Amino acid sequence: MSRKQLFAAMLVAALLIAGVGSFYASSHPDGLEYVADKTGFGDSADDPKTSGSPFADYGTAGVDDARLSGGVAGVAGVLLVLLVMSGVVFAVRRRGREPATADSDG
Amino acid sequence: MHVPDGFLDAPTSVATGVVAAVGVGIALRKAGRELDDRTAPMAGLVAAFVFAGQMINFPVGAGTSGHLLGGALAAVLVGPWTATLCVSVVLLVQGLFMADGGITALGTNIVLMGMVGVWVGWLVFRAARMVLPKVLGMVPVAAAVGALVSVPVAAAAFTLLFAIGGTVPVETSTVFAAMVGWHTLIGIGEAIVTGLVVAAVVAARPDLVYGARDLIEARVLEIRGAAS
Numbered sequence: 657m658s659r660k661q662l663f664a665a666m667l668v669a670a671l672l673i674a675g676v677g678s679f680y681a682s683s684h685p686d687g688l689e690y691v692a693d694k695t696g697f698g699d700s701a702d703d704p705k706t707s708g709s710p711f712a713d714y715g716t717a718g719v720d721d722a723r724l725s726g727g728v729a730g731v732a733g734v735l736l737v738l739l740v741m742s743g744v745v746f747a748v749r750r751r752g753r754e755p756a757t758a759d760s761d762g
Numbered sequence: 763m764h765v766p767d768g769f770l771d772a773p774t775s776v777a778t779g780v781v782a783a784v785g786v787g788i789a790l791r792k793a794g795r796e797l798d799d800r801t802a803p804m805a806g807l808v809a810a811f812v813f814a815g816q817m818i819n820f821p822v823g824a825g826t827s828g829h830l831l832g833g834a835l836a837a838v839l840v841g842p843w844t845a846t847l848c849v850s851v852v853l854l855v856q857g858l859f860m861a862d863g864g865i866t867a868l869g870t871n872i873v874l875m876g877m878v879g880v881w882v883g884w885l886v887f888r889a890a891r892m893v894l895p896k897v898l899g900m901v902p903v904a905a906a907v908g909a910l911v912s913v914p915v916a917a918a919a920f921t922l923l924f925a926i927g928g929t930v931p932v933e934t935s936t937v938f939a940a941m942v943g944w945h946t947l948i949g950i951g952e953a954i955v956t957g958l959v960v961a962a963v964v965a966a967r968p969d970l971v972y973g974a975r976d977l978i979e980a981r982v983l984e985i986r987g988a989a990s
Contacts, residue, residue, distance in 0.1 A: 657966040659800060665966075666807040674814035682819040682827035687948050688763045688920065690826035691940040697930035702768035704861035712861035714817060730817055733855060737813040741851045742806035745844070748794045749802060 667738070674730030678714065679723050763831060763916060763945070764856065765871055767864030774927025779869030782850075785877045789846040796841030801970050808836050809848035811959070816852065820951050828948030831875050831916065834883025834909035835956040838901070838973035839963060842884040849876035870923060878919045883912035887973060901964050901974045906957030913949035917941040 657665075685693065692698035710717040711729040719725040770778075797805060812832030819827040832852070836845035853871045856862040863871045887908030894900040921941050925934040960971070968974045 670810040670814040678817040682821040684827040687944040701766040738810040741809035745805045
């Protein structure tokens with residue numbers, strides 16, 4: 657498999673998992689939430705400060721269809737993470753190549 | 763395991779925020795050396811894959827669920843420093859845009875998943891690689907072992923933070939037993955997903971897997987040695 661084919665496969669897998677697969681995920685509370693509720697500190701959680709975000713709780717504001725709402729939020733999240741992390745890597749690697757800022761700690 | 767705002771008090775959240783900032787700062791300096799021109803695009807893709815994987819909650823019984831944390835997976839595929847950055851970016855996007863994980867708890871979540879999860883996963887992977895046969899087929903197995911251990915250890919780390927700065931007085935031993943117990947089960951799911959994904963990438967292009975580099979380099983040397 658070529659490098660580009662592998663990269664494409666990884667992106668398609670991530671988009672399908674977040675965009676389609678996530679609809680079938682368990683809606684039970686996760687381990688921490690469950691433990692918090694059972695042992696008595698679940699109520700200490702504040703309401704999320706970003707609950708007004710267009711993709712809050714992995715849904716898309718204004719989209720009623722649950723499958724589409726979650727799918728759009730998932731795809732948007734995957735692309736956003738890809739973009740931000742690729743930007744971080746670009747910056748980190750470019751800085752590393754400049755001899756003036758190269759550090760010598762190994 | 764996303765900690766919401768309110769579970770931990772302000773001093774503890776500030777402290778984990780400082781630890782996270784220092785950890786991410788070091789990772790920014792070190793990650794460049796883990797990636798070359800061929801593997802650099804993997805970092806963004808691995809982060810995107812971890813984000814997607816974290817959306818899939820799988821049931822672990824009795825009305826609770828778990829999802830991939832992805833620390834061990836990312837560390838094996840792109841290296842531990844890069845993995846810390848991958849998981850931190852995922853947590854940042856989740857906190858800012860998905861209302862998943864608190865904003866004041868972002869440092870806590872980076873410490874638990876981006877640092878403890880990643881590094882425990884990586885170090886256990888390295889230890890497992892030492893005792894397992896030195897063949898490519900063992901890389902996914904070692905990754906699964908690292909993943910399995912990383913989840914309950916991150917859960918134990920949360921318990922420690924809760925014992926220090928929890929806003930509700932709950933017996934530490936009660937929280938510890940419940941957190942580690944449930945997250946050991948979640949760790950089994952983490953191990954299966956991590957093992958399968960690493961196996962798929964190793965089968966396709968082992969030369970792009972950070973945790974398999976030593977085997978690839980050894981193989982290239984053998985071929986060169988045989989040819990000369």
